[in-house]
Amino acid sequence: MSVNKEIKRITTETIRNMKFQGEKISMLTAYDFTIASLVDAAGTEIILVGDSAANVMAGHETTLPITLDQMIYHAQCVVRGAKRALVVVDLPFGTYQSDPQKALESSVRIMKESGAHAIKLEGGKEIEESIRRIVNAGIPVMGHLGLTPQSIYQFGSYKVRAKEDEEAEKLINDAKLLEELGCFSLVMEKIPADLASKVTAAINIPTIGIGAGSNCDGQVLVVHDMLGLNNEFKPKFVRKYLNLEDQIHQAIGQYVTDVKSGNFPNANEQY
Ligand SMILES: Nc1nc(=O)c2c([nH]1)NC[C@@H]1CN(c3ccc(C(=O)N[C@@H](CCC(=O)O)C(=O)O)cc3)CN21
Numbered sequence: 081m082s083v084n085k086e087i088k089r090i091t092t093e094t095i096r097n098m099k100f101q102g103e104k105i106s107m108l109t110a111y112d113f114t115i116a117s118l119v120d121a122a123g124t125e126i127i128l129v130g131d132s133a134a135n136v137m138a139g140h141e142t143t144l145p146i147t148l149d150q151m152i153y154h155a156q157c158v159v160r161g162a163k164r165a166l167v168v169v170d171l172p173f174g175t176y177q178s179d180p181q182k183a184l185e186s187s188v189r190i191m192k193e194s195g196a197h198a199i200k201l202e203g204g205k206e207i208e209e210s211i212r213r214i215v216n217a218g219i220p221v222m223g224h225l226g227l228t229p230q231s232i233y234q235f236g237s238y239k240v241r242a243k244e245d246e247e248a249e250k251l252i253n254d255a256k257l258l259e260e261l262g263c264f265s266l267v268m269e270k271i272p273a274d275l276a277s278k279v280t281a282a283i284n285i286p287t288i289g290i291g292a293g294s295n296c297d298g299q300v301l302v303v304h305d306m307l308g309l310n311n312e313f314k315p316k317f318v319r320k321y322l323n324l325e326d327q328i329h330q331a332i333g334q335y336v337t338d339v340k341s342g343n344f345p346n347a348n349e350q351y
Pocket residue numbers: 131132135136143229237238239270301302304305312313314315316
């Protein structure tokens with residue numbers, strides 16, 4: 081008797097079909113092999129190698145400083161851990177906004193050098209040509225609208241976006257444009273739940289929300305946030321499933337105490 085232990089890979093088509101079947105899509109970030117393996121094994125459909133690595137991994141204030149080389153390194157680590165999930169990588173700030181040719185080259189580097197399955201970029205109409213080029217090259221693209229952290233210095237704050245009619249209307253038009261351009265899905269960050277609902281009903285590609293209410297086709301969180309690894313960051317859209325920061329603080333405190341007291345290592349922990 082032979083058992084097929086091969087794991088079936090989630091594809092962009094799987095993700096698109098989930099919307100029609102009414103099955104919600106779960107997405108989490110990962111930036112390294114170990115966390116990616118855990119996120120993958122627990123059944124998350126999409127792993128995002130977010131440029132939030134700039135904050136979470138490198139300690140930067142914003143996402144702007146992370147480079148394409150650094151994103152590729154994180155993506156390589158994640159791809160080795162993801163056996164089933166679709167791996168999506170953020171194009172970092174400055175590698176796609178200005179020039180469609182550069183956008184394509186950045187995307188090709190990510191796909192070639194990391195083995196990831198798709199890229200994500202922030203914006204709508206402004207980056208239309210970049211998205212067109214990348215999609216035409218056969219690279220799956222995930223859009224990202226609403227609060228787009230790479231534009232933080234233009235927004236001036238991380239406040240909820242598209243509360244006014246004019247910005248809401250632009251967001252709806254951008255969402256429709258992204259669908260037309262061939263994006264396979266769309267992240268909507270920190271926008272009113274009613275608007276997210278409206279967009280989700282208006283397009284045929286799945287919407288994945290973060291601070292965008294329960295009517296999106298899927299949800300995404302930064303894995304370190306939902307595990308409670310950084311207790312200072314607590315916008316209300318984060319649900320903390322664990323309080324790892326406190327647990328790790330306690331464990332490491334105990335280790336320090338044991339080393340200092342001579343309690344570690346004991347007779348069984350030496351040769
Ligand atoms: N750890 C982490 N989680 C994220 O969700 C995340 C990142 N980093 N980095 C990139 C972007 C930035 N994001 C953000 C950033 C701030 C708020 C926000 O609501 N800020 C509140 C303060 C919240 C707090 O720290 O308690 C604000 O009023 O500015 C939301 C999403 C989402 N992304």
